[in-house]
Amino acid sequence: MLRPRVIPCLLLDGKSLVKTTQFAHPDYIGDPVNTIRIFNELEVDELMLLDISASKEERSPQIDLLKTLVDECFMPISYGGGIQDLDTARELFSIGIEKVVINSHTFDDPSIINSISDSFGSQSVIGSIDVKNKSFGGRKVYSQSGSKEHNVDPVEWAKELERRGVGELLITSIDREGTWEGFDHELINDLSSEVSVPIIAHGGASDVSDIRKVIHQSGASAAAVGSMVVYQKQDKGVLVNFPDIDDLRFKDPS
Amino acid sequence: MITIVDYGMGNVGSIANMLKELDETSIITDELEEIRQSKKLILPGVGSFDKATNAIRQSGLLDALDYAVHQREVPLLGICLGMQILSEESEEGDTAGLGWIPGKTKRFSQEDKPELQVPHMGWNSITVRNNCALTQDLPEDPRFYFAHSYYVEVENDEHSIMETNYSIKFNSGIKKDNIYGVQFHPEKSHKYGLSLLKNFIRI
Numbered sequence: 001m002l003r004p005r006v007i008p009c010l011l012l013d014g015k016s017l018v019k020t021t022q023f024a025h026p027d028y029i030g031d032p033v034n035t036i037r038i039f040n041e042l043e044v045d046e047l048m049l050l051d052i053s054a055s056k057e058e059r060s061p062q063i064d065l066l067k068t069l070v071d072e073c074f075m076p077i078s079y080g081g082g083i084q085d086l087d088t089a090r091e092l093f094s095i096g097i098e099k100v101v102i103n104s105h106t107f108d109d110p111s112i113i114n115s116i117s118d119s120f121g122s123q124s125v126i127g128s129i130d131v132k133n134k135s136f137g138g139r140k141v142y143s144q145s146g147s148k149e150h151n152v153d154p155v156e157w158a159k160e161l162e163r164r165g166v167g168e169l170l171i172t173s174i175d176r177e178g179t180w181e182g183f184d185h186e187l188i189n190d191l192s193s194e195v196s197v198p199i200i201a202h203g204g205a206s207d208v209s210d211i212r213k214v215i216h217q218s219g220a221s222a223a224a225v226g227s228m229v230v231y232q233k234q235d236k237g238v239l240v241n242f243p244d245i246d247d248l249r250f251k252d253p254s
Numbered sequence: 255m256i257t258i259v260d261y262g263m264g265n266v267g268s269i270a271n272m273l274k275e276l277d278e279t280s281i282i283t284d285e286l287e288e289i290r291q292s293k294k295l296i297l298p299g300v301g302s303f304d305k306a307t308n309a310i311r312q313s314g315l316l317d318a319l320d321y322a323v324h325q326r327e328v329p330l331l332g333i334c335l336g337m338q339i340l341s342e343e344s345e346e347g348d349t350a351g352l353g354w355i356p357g358k359t360k361r362f363s364q365e366d367k368p369e370l371q372v373p374h375m376g377w378n379s380i381t382v383r384n385n386c387a388l389t390q391d392l393p394e395d396p397r398f399y400f401a402h403s404y405y406v407e408v409e410n411d412e413h414s415i416m417e418t419n420y421s422i423k424f425n426s427g428i429k430k431d432n433i434y435g436v437q438f439h440p441e442k443s444h445k446y447g448l449s450l451l452k453n454f455i456r457i
Contacts, residue, residue, distance in 0.1 A: 003377045043444045045377050074444040096268045123373045123401055
């Protein structure tokens with residue numbers, strides 16, 4: 001049967017790779033070409049690249065850089081950041097990007113999901129939702145790398161994106177991102193029980209047992225991981241790594 | 255030297271990239287004469303069945319491919335939709351397939367299994383059913399990247415070379431004489447893909 005997917009999620013800020021904590025404090029990780037070359041050698045199954053400054057700076061994707069990165073890789077790559085229309089998505093597919101990740105622009109014009117899904121199939125578009133818990137219960141949704149707040153419930157928004165044709169949902173917990181505190185299992189659970197498209201859980205992963213838990217207990221189909229694959233350990237230096245493939249076989253839920 | 259057929263169906267750059275990694279030269283072309291005289295062909299494909307078969311029929315590509323594959327008997331590898339159009343027909347469309355490998359292309363049925371996610375997308379294992387030049391010496395526990403909603407059901411079991419389990423067992427690799435097809439994307443399947451394409455280069 002299908003293997004559970006563990007997807008290194010790499011953040012592009014300009015021409016550099018960075019790692020943030022709760023969407024702030026970007027730390028420099030390295031040159032994207034070199035880093036991606038290492039992930040290719042580690043034979044990861046899939047990669048995700050998010051340009052975290054594109055939408056904020058109203059910039060379109062850095063096609064030349066992305067082309068160089070895609071040429072280094074023999075695995076599927078999804079990309080998000082600054083995608084505002086079908087033509088941009090088409091250009092990304094033409095250079096070898098497998099799937100596009102759309103977040104900020106869904107708030108300006110949600111029909112972008114319909115148009116990409118109709119032209120390239122639902123498997124080519126991932127809807128991304130960044131979520132933050134409110135201090136006194138409830139949740140808020142953000143766009144533009146956490147800088148713009150939207151008055152919408154994540155579950156309702158997920159259903160809307162599903163209805164418009166996303167093939168997958170990337171659910172990021174802003175509170176957990178970069179913290180090593182584990183996924184927001186409650187959030188993932190609430191979403192996975194309400195939508196039927198696969199959910200990629202993101203934000204807080206610290207080890208394989210956490211990944212196992214989010215897939216077996218919280219209903220995620222895949223886990224996106226950041227800190228644990230670019231740092232040696234929490235509060236330690238940069239070390240591009242990937243957990244042993246045998247650890248990822250998920251024989252039985254434990 | 256491998257000729258990658260460019261008929262407007264999907265990104266062919268990543269296939270060329272992987273061949274380059276294997277030190278094999280390739281060209282991406284829609285030139286009919288180039289295809290007629292090719293030494294080895296890759297038929298990629300992303301998109302819909304009818305669009306692909308129409309593109310092949312309308313541009314004169316069909317005659318050129320037919321000449322290379324059936325007269326000159328050069329090896330051809332169809333990838334994903336490029337494999338499905340080798341069959342006779344598909345539940346996805348109304349047009350006839352090339353019919354070079356007897357069989358039909360069907361959709362994963364969710365009727366009895368509403369929880370089955372279609373498209374089948376991600377990495378999955380393959381089992382070799384009939385060993386051939388393409389399946390030799392694959393790394394242990396081979397797995398490949400899939401992204402599809404339809405699969406080929408061959409008429410003769412001997413034409414199935416690999417199978418994969420996704421609620422049902424379906425043919426992830428087929429072969430008849432010099433014609434090969436794989437449902438997965440070797441160009442996105444790192445060492446396993448490299449190993450399979452290396453086999454194709456050696457045929």
